[in-house]
Amino acid sequence: MKKRTGRVQAFTFLEALIALLVISGSLLVYQGLTKTLFSHSRYLTNHDQDHWLLFSQQLREELSGARFHKVENNKLYIEKGKKKLVLGQFKSHDFRKSAGNGQGYQPMLFGLSHSHIQAEQSRIRITLHWKSGLERTFYYAFQDQP
Known part of the structure; x- marks a missing residue:
């Protein structure tokens, strides 16, 4: 029986956490921009500006x-x-x-x-x-x- 000496390429736990932080940060920015857009459009429809x-x-x-x-x-x-x-x-x-x-x-x-x-x-x-x-x-x- 041969022993495997090569390392298998895989994500480390730290890389997975960083990827999740980037994805969640992007979604939070998108959600914030969407809320801002809707509040501005609501303001414009309710006001005569x-x-x-x-x-x-x-x-x-x-x-x-x-x-x-x-x-x-x-x-x-x-x-x-x-x-x-x-x-x-x-x-x-x-x-x-x-x-x-x-x-x-x-x-x-x-x-x-x-x-x-x-x-x-x-x-x-x-x-x-x-x-x-x-x-x-x-x-x-x-x-x-x-």
Whole structure:
């Protein structure tokens, strides 16, 4: 009978423990990131921050290239191309864009309790208050046009 003198390759107890620690650490990091992602998405759905971000981007795009006309009765009157537009909160909880004659409207933002529009020369400030308590202010300066 021959005696085996060669060593068999196998994991040691220490290597197995290190592998388990790495795997469990990876799973804990993944679980933590998942919880953070869900809490942020829950926050955004329960709060109006995401609506504000979208609204401010849309309004900035709408006002670029437009000419300031006036602010009257808490509404912003502008001219874009050959169209006259009115922006403001119309007896409701939404901020709308409509034609200069008041016909047709496009809601831009919902859930408002009240809003306030101020103008100083060609600079405007729109302050929005949501029913949820969020308050944001939008500033815009119209470019001088010939």
